[in-house]
Amino acid sequence: MKVQFSDISMRFGAMEVLQHITLGAEEGEFLCIVGPSGCGKSTLLNIAGGFLAPGSGSVTIDGEQVTAPDRRRIFVFQERGVFPWLTVEGNIGFGLFDMSEDERRTRVAQYIDLVGLKGFEKSYPRELSGGMKQRVEVARALAVNPDVLFLDEPFGALDSITRLQMRSELLRIWRAERKTVLFVTHDIEESVQLADRVVVMSARPGKIRRVVDIDIPHPRDLSSRRYIELRDLIFGEIGLAHQV
Amino acid sequence: MSRSRLLPFTGIVAALAAWQIAVMLRPSSLIPGPIAVAQGIGELAVRGLLVKYVVASLFRVTWGYLAALVIAVPLGLMLGMMRLGEMAMNPILQILRPISPLAWIPIAILWFGVGDISAIFLIFLASLLPMTVATMNAMHNIDPVHLSAARNFGIPLRARMRDVLVPAILPQLIVAMRITLGVAWLVVVAAEMIAVNSGLGFLIVDARNAGNRYDLVIAGMVLIGLVGIVLDLLMRRLERLDSVRWGYASE
Amino acid sequence: MRTHHRDTESTEKAISVSSVPLWFQRFLLPITTAAIILVLWSIAVRASGTKIFPTPTAVAKAIATLSEKSLLWHYIADSLTRVFAGYAAAMVIGIPLGFLLGWCAPLARAINPLIQMLRPISPLAWMPLAVIWFGVSNAAPIFLIFLASLFPIIVAAMNGVRNVPPMYLQAGRNFGLSTPQLMRRVMIPAVLPRIIVGLRLAFGIAWVVLVAAEMIAVDSGLGYLIIDARNAGKHYDLVVAGMLLIGLIGLLLDTAIRAVEQVVSGQWSVGKKQRLTTDH
Numbered sequence: 001m002k003v004q005f006s007d008i009s010m011r012f013g014a015m016e017v018l019q020h021i022t023l024g025a026e027e028g029e030f031l032c033i034v035g036p037s038g039c040g041k042s043t044l045l046n047i048a049g050g051f052l053a054p055g056s057g058s059v060t061i062d063g064e065q066v067t068a069p070d071r072r073r074i075f076v077f078q079e080r081g082v083f084p085w086l087t088v089e090g091n092i093g094f095g096l097f098d099m100s101e102d103e104r105r106t107r108v109a110q111y112i113d114l115v116g117l118k119g120f121e122k123s124y125p126r127e128l129s130g131g132m133k134q135r136v137e138v139a140r141a142l143a144v145n146p147d148v149l150f151l152d153e154p155f156g157a158l159d160s161i162t163r164l165q166m167r168s169e170l171l172r173i174w175r176a177e178r179k180t181v182l183f184v185t186h187d188i189e190e191s192v193q194l195a196d197r198v199v200v201m202s203a204r205p206g207k208i209r210r211v212v213d214i215d216i217p218h219p220r221d222l223s224s225r226r227y228i229e230l231r232d233l234i235f236g237e238i239g240l241a242h243q244v
Numbered sequence: 245m246s247r248s249r250l251l252p253f254t255g256i257v258a259a260l261a262a263w264q265i266a267v268m269l270r271p272s273s274l275i276p277g278p279i280a281v282a283q284g285i286g287e288l289a290v291r292g293l294l295v296k297y298v299v300a301s302l303f304r305v306t307w308g309y310l311a312a313l314v315i316a317v318p319l320g321l322m323l324g325m326m327r328l329g330e331m332a333m334n335p336i337l338q339i340l341r342p343i344s345p346l347a348w349i350p351i352a353i354l355w356f357g358v359g360d361i362s363a364i365f366l367i368f369l370a371s372l373l374p375m376t377v378a379t380m381n382a383m384h385n386i387d388p389v390h391l392s393a394a395r396n397f398g399i400p401l402r403a404r405m406r407d408v409l410v411p412a413i414l415p416q417l418i419v420a421m422r423i424t425l426g427v428a429w430l431v432v433v434a435a436e437m438i439a440v441n442s443g444l445g446f447l448i449v450d451a452r453n454a455g456n457r458y459d460l461v462i463a464g465m466v467l468i469g470l471v472g473i474v475l476d477l478l479m480r481r482l483e484r485l486d487s488v489r490w491g492y493a494s495e
Numbered sequence: 496m497r498t499h500h501r502d503t504e505s506t507e508k509a510i511s512v513s514s515v516p517l518w519f520q521r522f523l524l525p526i527t528t529a530a531i532i533l534v535l536w537s538i539a540v541r542a543s544g545t546k547i548f549p550t551p552t553a554v555a556k557a558i559a560t561l562s563e564k565s566l567l568w569h570y571i572a573d574s575l576t577r578v579f580a581g582y583a584a585a586m587v588i589g590i591p592l593g594f595l596l597g598w599c600a601p602l603a604r605a606i607n608p609l610i611q612m613l614r615p616i617s618p619l620a621w622m623p624l625a626v627i628w629f630g631v632s633n634a635a636p637i638f639l640i641f642l643a644s645l646f647p648i649i650v651a652a653m654n655g656v657r658n659v660p661p662m663y664l665q666a667g668r669n670f671g672l673s674t675p676q677l678m679r680r681v682m683i684p685a686v687l688p689r690i691i692v693g694l695r696l697a698f699g700i701a702w703v704v705l706v707a708a709e710m711i712a713v714d715s716g717l718g719y720l721i722i723d724a725r726n727a728g729k730h731y732d733l734v735v736a737g738m739l740l741i742g743l744i745g746l747l748l749d750t751a752i753r754a755v756e757q758v759v760s761g762q763w764s765v766g767k768k769q770r771l772t773t774d775h
Contacts, residue, residue: 051392071398081389084490085411095397126490144397255606274627332528342699342745343738344706347718350725350734354547430617434707437619445620452623461623465616472615 002027002180003048003148008057010043016205017043021057023199023208028178032195034188036238040206041184045150048182049075061148071095073148074141078157082125082133082140088112089121091136095144111139114173131162135169142177151183155190167193171218188238192231193220200237210237276459281466284459293447298471300443301432304360308367309428313421316372320379321409330380337377345370345431349438363435363443370431371424378420382413415483415491422479429472444468549732554739557732571744574716577633578705581640582698589645593652594686603653610646618643618704622711636708636716643704644697651693655686688760695752702745717741 001024010018017040025031033041046052048059050069059066061073069075074095083091093108112118115135125133134154141149155163171194174181185191191198198212212234216226260278267277276284288294323330345366352362386409394408436445444464451460483492533551540550549557561567596603618639625635659682667681709718717737724733 049396051395069392069395069398071396073396075392075396077389077393080387081393083390083393083408083411085414085487095399097399097403124486124490251601251604252608255609256612258605259609275624328524332524335525336529336532338746338749339739339742341742342702342749343742344703344718346707346710347721347738347741349710350721350731351548353725354731426615429615433617434619437622437711445617448620448623458623458627465620468620469612469614469616473611476611476615 001025002029002062003182004060005044005048006057006060008044008047008054008059010040010047010052010055018047018054019205019207021206021208023211025180025182027180030174030181030183030194030196031199032183032185032191032197033199033201034185034191034234034238035201035206036203037186038204039201040204041201042152044206045075045152045182045184048148049073049150051075071144072146073150074144074146076137076141076149076151076154078134078152078154080133080157082136084125087122087124088117088128088136091125092139092143094140107143111143114142114176115139116169129162130158131166134158134166138170138173142173142179146179148180148182151181153185154183155185163190168219170194175218188231188234188240189222192227192234193222198230198234200234212237274456274458276462280459281462284457284463285466288447288460288463294467297442297444297447298467301436301445302471304363304435304440304443305367305425305428305432308364308432309371309425311364311368312371312375312424312428316375317379317417320376321383321405323376324380324383337373341373341377346434346438349435359440363432363440366435367428367431371428374427375420375424378424379413379417382416382420383409385416386412411487415488418479418482418488422476422483425475425479426472429468429475433468444471547729547731549735553732554735557730557736558740561733561736567740570716570720571740573633573713574705574709574718574744577636577709577716578640578701581637581705582644582701584637584641585644585648585697585701586694589648590652590690593649593690594656594682596649597653597656610649614646619707619711622708626712631712633713635712636705639708640701640705644701647693647697647700651690651697652686655690655693656682658689659685688756691752691756691759695749695756698752699745699749702741702748706741717744 003025005021005023008018008021009016021044033044035041043052047054048061048066050066050073053067066073075081083094086094089108089112092111093104096104096107099107109121112121115138117132117135117139120128120132125136128136137154155166158166167190183191183194192214195214198214200209200212201207202209212230214230216224216230220227264277264279267275285294288297323333348366348369349362352365356362356365390408390412391404394404399407432443433445433448436443437449440446441450444467448461448464451457451464482488537550537552540548558567596606621639621642622635625638629635629638663681663685664677667677672680705716706718706721709716710722713719714723717740721734721737721741724730724737
């Protein structure tokens with residue numbers, strides 16, 4: 001297992017947020033964690049990233065216990081994680097401080113290309129759309145060649161059309177590098193569209209209800225029967241009605 | 245449209261016209277009209293005092309203001325980072341803040357005598373507190389996401405401060421610097437009215453005392469206003485820098 | 496969604512600071528720091544052998560003596576009267592004027608340069624003119640305070656109006672409100688929380704200018720106390736006492752206005768994290 005959560009529990013004050021979470025993610029896997037608001041999925045991710053210490057239990061990555069943030073496992077926030085005082089180039093090159101000038105420039109160019117932002121190297125975040133800013137952040141994360149990527153509802157602030165486009169983009173980029181990805185979302189459709197496996201969490205206190213294998217090959221047809229089956233399965237797990 | 249370009253000047257022109265008319269209607273010998281004031285400015289220029297006084301005032305402001313910046317910004321950074329340090333110092337800062345810098349004049353004179361250093365000290369005091377408080381507040385307003393991202397990338401503490409903290413607070417700092425410069429400029433004039441013998445503030449007091457030259461008094465006021473505007477505009481230019489523009493709401 | 500990271504961050508922060516009990520932070524810590532400063536002050540004075548600069552105890556004694564003689568209370572009353580009079584006048588003129596400028600953009604563009612021109616002129620520089628017009632009396636410092644508060648109040652009112660979300664006004668018109676009704680039922684309530692910060696800052700300026708004004712043109716008040724104490728015998732204990740009183744009273748007034756601010760803003764829940772504008 002690349003990432004292993006062992007019996008993680010967490011409380012904030014008197015509130016129990018996570019209960020006995022045991023979960024593993026394989027190398028190169030795209031794992032989605034889905035659940036209703038407040039179920040602790042973001043907390044779980046923060047623990048994995050080393051930003052929070054768990055009440056009990058531990059997380060290991062490649063066998064090493066996680067105790068602090070580390071550049072081998074990069075968190076992608078929503079587009080506000082992008083530094084507004086740096087250009088696109090500056091942002092993407094942010095973590096590459098121990099490279100030579102030339103190396104850095106090549107690498108930055110490589111990732112600008114990968115995320116499809118060619119031509120915007122010298123632009124500032126305030127000149128970019130939400131989707132573009134999100135791509136800058138993904139590029140920034142990938143540029144330092146991390147082992148694991150954590151994405152916490154990264155498309156949450158985007159409109160639904162952009163979100164669809166960004167999901168395709170993310171999959172394309174992920175296929176180029178095959179990092180291990182832990183992706184948190186409250187959007188069930190999103191999880192079925194993206195993940196290899198979906199971890200369904202219960203409402204607070206967060207427990208793992210079920211882990212669902214998404215055995216549809218990419219590119220996934222959103223009208224196919226298998227897609228709808230799996231999606232409804234997860235809807236049912238969370239206990240949601242089918243009609244509005 | 246050329247009409248909207250002229251608009252900003254109409255206010256000033258209207259005020260000047262009203263002033264001139266008022267003076268002509270009541271020719272009391274004391275308050276001069278704009279024309280007399282303009283002549284007064286010309287007179288100062290000819291006597292070489294114009295440049296001399298403006299430079300003297302600017303000189304004092306620069307020293308006091310820069311000295312304050314050099315201390316206030318690091319101090320504000322430190323206090324911003326150390327919650328406990330801030331809570332310890334805060335009440336004291338809050339008590340010192342409402343005290344007019346001019347209230348320090350007796351102490352300034354006691355320590356430094358009458359002269360440039362006293363004036364510079366007063367400006368230093370006037371600039372120190374607002375700048376420290378503003379820096380502290382800027383620290384509070386940093387988006388925690390940025391600090392987390394920096395830690396995530398393994399950036400060591402000192403580099404984090406230099407590459408993330410400072411750029412993040414820079415927009416607010418620069419606005420604070422502009423406002424504090426305005427305060428410093430106000431105080432220099434007041435300080436000069438009391439403690440020295442050159443500069444624009446001195447000009448005002450002296451012109452009145454040594455012969456009721458109210459044209460020079462108002463000339464002094466006009467010059468103060470002009471230099472103040474220029475200083476403000478220069479500082480606003482800083483706000484246009486790319487590395488800082490992001491921090492301001494769109495115009 | 497967006498707040499999750501802030502939640503965890505602020506939780507972290509809260510956890511790290513709540514390890515130190517609240518009563519310690521709020522009271523013991525500042526009081527201890529103040530006490531340490533007083534001790535250092537005392538030591539510095541003794542060590543330097545100055546005959547003039549007072550120790551903290553001397554200052555405390557001076558305050559006690561002053562408060563016994565009713566003179567202190569007269570001075571405080573005089574100072575307060577002047578600042579309130581000048582500030583009130585500035586509000587009466589400045590707020591409507593600021594509203595007008597905020598509402599009517601061309602007018603603002605015409606008058607703004609004039610305001611920018613007058614603003615950097617220290618109120619004290621108006622002193623000679625004030626003396627001509629009002630003589631050496633209460634009116635001169637009140638005029639100076641009026642001037643000093645006027646510009647910040649105008650700017651605050653102007654910006655407040657400008658920053659009212661247009662959708663409020665659109666909604667008002669949508670419901671058929673006439674312009675006067677729009678002003679009364681939408682504009683004013685919307686503007687109030689936004690300008691109250693500016694009003695508080697303007698008052699702070701008024702207080703500072705008051706002291707300066709009283710040092711020059713009158714014969715009562717806290718500013719006068721300071722200058723007089725020095726001139727009439729180098730009573731630096733009174734000087735420092737006066738300074739401390741000015742600081743404390745100023746802080747009290749500021750806190751009072753902040754309380755009003757809380758009430759007004761709290762009711763309307765105006766967003767706290769507004770981005771900076773470069774209008775000041």
